[in-house]
Amino acid sequence: MIEVTGLTKRFRDRAVVDDLTFSIPRGEIVGLLGPNGAGKTTTLRLLAGFLPATSGTARVAGFDVFEQPMEARRRIGYLPETPPLYDSMTVRSYLRFVAGLKGVARGELDGEAARVAALTGTSEVLDRLAGNLSKGFRQRVGIAQALLHEPEVLILDEPTVGLDPIQIREVRDLVRALGGRHTVLLSSHLLPEVAMTCSKVIVLQDGKLVDFDTLDGLIARHLPGRKVTLDEISFLEEIFGKLVTPA
């Protein structure tokens, strides 16, 4: 569903994303993990079509993100690093607006807005101004916006940032429920987050892919002989530390 080959992005002569190659099959939830500045946001921006690549290709749902941008974007729901809200608009009119941009028919705008609001627990704030929302609600409205028009692929840049622990659990459940129907690529630096929602993990370091595997695969490779369960999430911290800190 997402196929990335040799994807590279340079700003002047600094490679922020360096020769990434990976592919994600339909319905999987993959976490993009890395320290700050590793190129997570840039990678997601490239896939969402916000930034052009210096070289390499990326295909989403069979469409080249750079060659057929409109076709690819129709199939992507994207939550940027900061939720893209208009402070002077109510949540309802905002969701209607974005649904309109995504080509939802006029008569279905309200239904579609209500559907994603229910999914993300934002129904109660539909008539409030986005500018007056708490950070948690802003984040959830941002996720709601990405879900409009049922995209095949969801690209979520730190979906749980700014949420309290209960909301984090809700979003985690939501993302897990979205898997299967949607292909999800999310970035996070919260390790428990990734361990509990994602079936596979991509670890980035200085723009390079240092590992890409299932959780079990990572455990087998980096903590050989250790028996770990998902309840004990510190294992990922150990693996992460091994992969991204220079030896």
Place this chain on the structure above:
Amino acid sequence: MRAILAIVRKELSVYFTTPVAWVVLVVVAFFSAQVFAGALDGFRMVATRAGEIPGGAAVVERMNLTDTVVARLLGSVGLLLVVTTPFLSMRLVAEERRAGTFELLMTVPVRPAEIVLGKYLASLAVLCAALSLVAVFPAFLSVAGSGAQGGAAIEWPTVAAGLLGLFLLGAAALAVGLAFSALSETPVVAALLSLLVLSGLWLATLFTVGAGGAARNLAAGLSASEHLAPFLQGRIALSDVLYYLSLCVLGLFVAERAVEGRRWA
């Protein structure tokens, strides 16, 4: 098409839920009213004085409200548009970038041209609202006044040509402002830059004074106010229409390129 309409609706709702459009409408209405009252008073004074001198009656017969009052009003509205339109266009693109919503617009299946067009159409709608406020004054005269020998007080074709000229001027100014909004980092910078360029174009006519030959023709050709004058006298010349339309096209083209290019930065 659906996306353009969605953008138009959203921009209009932003215009009218924030003070910007209201302030511009109030400014236009207030200063138009001042100019209108002044011009009307002047007309009354001239008419009264003319009645007191021999042969004055003939002068009064030739004076008409359209040329002496309405044309003066519309000429002043031209300057008002140059001063106020930068505030209508300033946040169209620059604000999206400041708020981080630009990333949303660039990742939904909508072309930059559609975004630019939707935003431009919304600003044109506010311009039309402002001009319809201005049109109230001649409408008032046509109801309350009367022309020489009991004719109509207002020559509507002349007024319509003047309003068309103002619409073209405003449309050109908004396109230029939209281009600067797409090129600038913040709305304030966009407003200042477009104010600078538009007032430069408006005042280019000053360089015709004392200049001769090619320099004079160039200054007159570039001047936004020179091209408005024929409209106010009821003349619609192709060259004047083309002047404003080419500014519109140039502004929209630059805006589209800038929006498209923003992603590549």
